[in-house]
Amino acid sequence: MTEPAELAALRPVETRRDLREFLSLTDRVYAGEPRFVPPLHAQARTWFRQGVRMYVLRRRGQVVARTTLHTDAALDAKLGGRTQLFGLTEFAEEAAEELFDGICAAGRAEGRQTAFGPVSLLPNQAGGVITSGFGDRGFIDSAWNHPYYPAAYEAYGFARRFESDTWICPVPDKEVFAFDDRRIEAERLRVHRGDRRRVAEQLPILREMLNASFAQLGYYTEISAEQLAAQTDGLAYLLDEALLLYVTKAERPVAFVLCLPDISEYVAKCRGNLHLLQQLRLLATRSRYRREAVLIIKGTVPGEQGHGYMRLLARELHEGLRRGGYHTLRSTYVERTNPGSAAQYVAMGGRPLHGYTFYAKDLLS
Numbered sequence: 001m002t003e004p005a006e007l008a009a010l011r012p013v014e015t016r017r018d019l020r021e022f023l024s025l026t027d028r029v030y031a032g033e034p035r036f037v038p039p040l041h042a043q044a045r046t047w048f049r050q051g052v053r054m055y056v057l058r059r060r061g062q063v064v065a066r067t068t069l070h071t072d073a074a075l076d077a078k079l080g081g082r083t084q085l086f087g088l089t090e091f092a093e094e095a096a097e098e099l100f101d102g103i104c105a106a107g108r109a110e111g112r113q114t115a116f117g118p119v120s121l122l123p124n125q126a127g128g129v130i131t132s133g134f135g136d137r138g139f140i141d142s143a144w145n146h147p148y149y150p151a152a153y154e155a156y157g158f159a160r161r162f163e164s165d166t167w168i169c170p171v172p173d174k175e176v177f178a179f180d181d182r183r184i185e186a187e188r189l190r191v192h193r194g195d196r197r198r199v200a201e202q203l204p205i206l207r208e209m210l211n212a213s214f215a216q217l218g219y220y221t222e223i224s225a226e227q228l229a230a231q232t233d234g235l236a237y238l239l240d241e242a243l244l245l246y247v248t249k250a251e252r253p254v255a256f257v258l259c260l261p262d263i264s265e266y267v268a269k270c271r272g273n274l275h276l277l278q279q280l281r282l283l284a285t286r287s288r289y290r291r292e293a294v295l296i297i298k299g300t301v302p303g304e305q306g307h308g309y310m311r312l313l314a315r316e317l318h319e320g321l322r323r324g325g326y327h328t329l330r331s332t333y334v335e336r337t338n339p340g341s342a343a344q345y346v347a348m349g350g351r352p353l354h355g356y357t358f359y360a361k362d363l364l365s
Helices: 016-029 041-050 073-079 093-109 148-156 182-186 196-214 225-231 264-269 276-284 309-323 339-347
Strands: 010-012 053-059 062-070 083-091 114-117 159-170 189-193 244-249 252-261 292-300 328-335 351-362
Touching: 010 093, 016 041, 016 053, 016 062, 016 083, 041 053, 053 093, 062 093, 073 083, 073 114, 083 093, 093 114, 093 148, 148 351, 159 339, 182 189, 189 309, 196 225, 196 244, 196 252, 196 292, 244 309, 252 309, 292 309, 309 339, 328 339, 328 351
Parallel strands: 083 114, 292 328
Antiparallel strands: 010 053, 053 062, 062 083, 114 351, 159 328, 159 351, 189 244, 244 252, 252 292
């Protein structure tokens, strides 16, 4: 593909050496910064092999910024326009304007109406920028960035979209979620737990509930079986079976929750390069990472929301956390327009951890 003349400052990642430079940028931008947790290198390498367009910005031969440039028809339909997506976006402070010039030039060259990101590759997968809580470390499946990031986006004219918060909660030492157990038999309810040997069988059940539960959210596009498999690759060896739960009602799945042990410190230590040897080391030492957990996602299918099934799952989850010796639970971002989803964290005595947002910029004005 011929690159538009306007993209002269952004150079495509074409070789493995280019990719190594792309990945190693965070080692410099976040040098000595223990709160940053890098994205996994394996995922970026997969996208490179799949043809996702990656770019770097160099000054005096050194990479000072990076991004992906991609599009998605389903998200275009959801947002109501032709959108230029960008993701894995990192930059030295002085390189922000030139990087954003390149991103917006790419969108205009392809007739896109809006630039939206950072998303990797979609907002229902990963991405975002934190806007507060910089003193608290990041964690897997979430963002952490320098305070100059939101200032740079907004100085360039990007506007916040889907403002949210991540959460942090102590694991209570006593039960905080009540559920009338008489309902279990009366409504033919059954709580199912994760099973490392049956993860491949359980994932389609979770995907069906996930797509149904989140369909009404403004940023959400349906996750395919292939996308979910890619996002959960390696789940079996990391899974704590007591932290993957779903409930069926008359044998029909109606609600679910997925937590994982928080391996953020390990990922940061190996700088995102969780290759086979690092995976084996993690497996051998995984008991060290069973003190804190991350709630990745939870939901209730339409028609069953408001019936208390998430309270049942919350009770079982927190019993699993207590018995497993966990003392802290973090949650990926929850939109501020969805206070019901954050109610569980409030009940636990939790607090918002990081302000969180995506950014959009009109390319037509």
